[in-house]
Amino acid sequence: MNVEAYIASGILEAYAQGQLSSAERAEVEKYLNTYPALRKELDAIEDAQEALLQRMAIQPKSSVKESLMAEIDARERTRIPSAAETESFNWKWVAAAAIAFAVVSSYFALDYRSRWKTSARELSNLIAQNQQVAKDYNTVNERLDRLEMDLNIVNNPAFTRVVMKGTEQAPSALASVYWNQTSKEVYLSIQELRELSADQQYQLWAIIDGKPVDAGVFDLTKGRLLRMKSVNTGAVTFAVTIEPKGGRPSPTMETMQVAGNI
């Protein structure tokens, strides 16, 4: 834009006199912000106009000022301060303080949240560990009780130990029976027996008067005594066969794994 031609057109005088349409005014205001020379010229024009109009002043009666100030005071008494005004007092400081507070609070909130989350995680770990320890303790305790019980049986002179050695089909097999001839209780201890398929079970037999008597079925269990069915006096031999799951009324001789005499 040719600033000098623009100024020479007299548009700034028209602007200062309030003669322009709102569209023209907006255009001048846009240029004022772009060209400092225009701003300077307008300032000079406004000063000249102000000086001229001061020359042409007509003083009002003093009563005009009195009633004006009275009206202002009346308005101020009933006026609700505008938001802009109450803010203008020191809103920057209020905003700065609020932002600072928000930042600090957020930091603490985040910090405490992460601490809380860590604590919560640690606590649930501890609870889980504690449960595991309690379970382990129970397991150990149960085993200990059982071992104590087994030991009582093994050390009890009322129990006769019958060692059953491997047959021809299972030369390395080995198991023992503890039999209390008074109470008729029978316990079995497995040293070496082979794994069975899922549809098979071992069955213990006692031979009384030349006949095999069922003394109960069992699965391969090592490290502890198994309680079997009571066996009446008169048994001379104990033997273990492999039978279909649940056992059979009479033994399958071909599957005999171990046998031993009293």
Place this chain on the structure above:
Amino acid sequence: MKGIFFWPSGNRHDFYIPSGTNFQLSTTHYKHTGEDSLVVALKGRDRSAFAYLYDNYAGALLGVITRIIQKEEIAEEVLQDTFLKIWDRIDSYDREKGKLFTWMLNVARNLAIDKTRSKEFSKERQTGGLEKLVGKIDTQEKIELGVEVIGLQDLLSKLSEDQQFVIDKHYLKGYTQSEISEEFDLPLGTVKTRMRLAMQVLRNLLIK
């Protein structure tokens, strides 16, 4: 405040003295710190700043209003409305768009023009406005100021006839530039450039 130098000294007793302590501040402060601090005080609804504003500008604005309205009683009513509007709307004043006086001038002129369009008011332009009003002002100045200020008539006599014509029509008779263009059959561009040349001459005479 360029216009203060010829302020009628006889009117000093009219200054409002606030019940507080800042009378000195209210009358001298803004001369040193300028228009910006006056605007800040006004936006902060400082009563003494408003009194200062009135004392410095009411005369100039009443001159403008009277030349449009032509009736003294109504003109003073409009002047009061003007200052009430200034008080109420000061937050909407934007220095980027012009000086405070220019903004006040527009408020005054718009209210005066609105008044002339109202029902109670029948618009009649007086003939011979320049002579009559200049005469009136000169009489006032002589009474109130003595002779230290150059008379308005002398001032205007420094302008060419064409320039005097547009200044007279606008500043003394309240015509807009378009009205001058239409009524006197002059291209609007011509009115504008004449006005510019006239203002330049006045600027050199008024602002030292």
